[in-house]
Amino acid sequence: xxxxxxxxxxxxxxxxxxxxxxxxxxxGDKLPNHQEMADNYGVGRSSIREAINAxxxxxxxxxxxxKGTFVKEKTVETEPVESGINDIFKSGSVYxxxxxxxxxxxxxxxxxAEFISEEQIVLLKEAYDRLERTYKEVHLYLKEDIxxxxxxxxxxxxxxxxxxxxxxxxxxxxxxSVILETSSPGNVKKAINTAKDILEFIISGDGLRxxxxxxxxxxxxxxxFIKSLFx
Numbered sequence: 334x335x336x337x338x339x340x341x342x343x344x345x346x347x348x349x350x351x352x353x354x355x356x357x358x359x360x361g362d363k364l365p366n367h368q369e370m371a372d373n374y375g376v377g378r379s380s381i382r383e384a385i386n387a388x389x390x391x392x393x394x395x396x397x398x399x400k401g402t403f404v405k406e407k408t409v410e411t412e413p414v415e416s417g418i419n420d421i422f423k424s425g426s427v428y429x430x431x432x433x434x435x436x437x438x439x440x441x442x443x444x445x446a447e448f449i450s451e452e453q454i455v456l457l458k459e460a461y462d463r464l465e466r467t468y469k470e471v472h473l474y475l476k477e478d479i480x481x482x483x484x485x486x487x488x489x490x491x492x493x494x495x496x497x498x499x500x501x502x503x504x505x506x507x508x509x510s511v512i513l514e515t516s517s518p519g520n521v522k523k524a525i526n527t528a529k530d531i532l533e534f535i536i537s538g539d540g541l542r543x544x545x546x547x548x549x550x551x552x553x554x555x556x557x558f559i560k561s562l563f564x
Contacts, residue, residue: 341376343559345384348374351405353393364394364402387559392426394466400466422504430505437498438482438551440543442531444489453488454536460484461532466527474521475506481528485535524553 352358364370374381385402386543388394396402399478414564460481467474479502486495527550534543 337460341374341380342383343375344459345370345376345380346387349384349388350393355532358404360404360406362404364404366401386451390510391428393428422501425504427505430501431558434498434501434505434557435548435551437494437501438485438547440493441482441486441494441498442487442535442543442547443540444491445485446535446538446543449488449535451496457481457484457488457535464516464528467521468518468525474524475502478524478528485531488535519524522558524550527553 349358349364358364364385365373366377367385371378372383385394385396389396393405395403395405422433428448445457446454460477464474464477464481467477479499482502483495483499486492486498527546530546531543531550534540534546
């Protein structure tokens with residue numbers, strides 16, 4: 334098993350996200366200047382610049398010329414709830430959408446492993462077969478990948494969850510300029526192999542292993558996205 338070595342910018346990003354999550358850094362707080370951050374984290378200023386640029390793209394922080402870098406303020410709700418959940422996803426950052434997807438997808442595979450019927454096993458196998466054929470037709474991968482995940486949600490006896498996942502998939506794909514890289518033949522092959530693991534664990538009723546396989550499956554796109562931020 335290949336162990337992934339984190340780069341200095343990635344470590345800085347994780348530390349800043351941890352500080353935001355814990356409340357140490359709050360919305361509107363100003364971050365120290367690049368030199369202070371470099372000293373605090375024990376990395377070079379170039380690593381700080383890369384980390385800051387990535388967090389700006391991820392819509393976690395904002396950089397104001399002449400003023401500094403700040404944790405992004407929470408957006409005040411101005412639209413009625415009736416505008417729909419789709420609008421919430423459209424305004425979300427790619428990173429946040431990935432986080433939401435991971436929570437929902439892992440729930441979905443656990444429930445599918447528990448509730449899948451014989452009829453749904455057939456449907457899920459068919460969905461996987463179509464996904465597998467995109468080895469040779471990469472341009473069809475995104476469509477069949479969405480269908481595979483929606484079919485899992487249906488097997489989990491939750492078609493509404495399938496609709497939410499489809500909406501997130503479509504919005505995430507539009508937002509990610511890195512999606513072409515994510516859908517390269519190499520990444521498609523890895524994604525299809527992990528999808529096969531998900532299929533087998535769901536059919537065998539092993540929800541925990543299905544969830545682990547799903548996390549690996551989702552990490553392919555996430556790692557490609559992070560990689561693109563660092564050029």
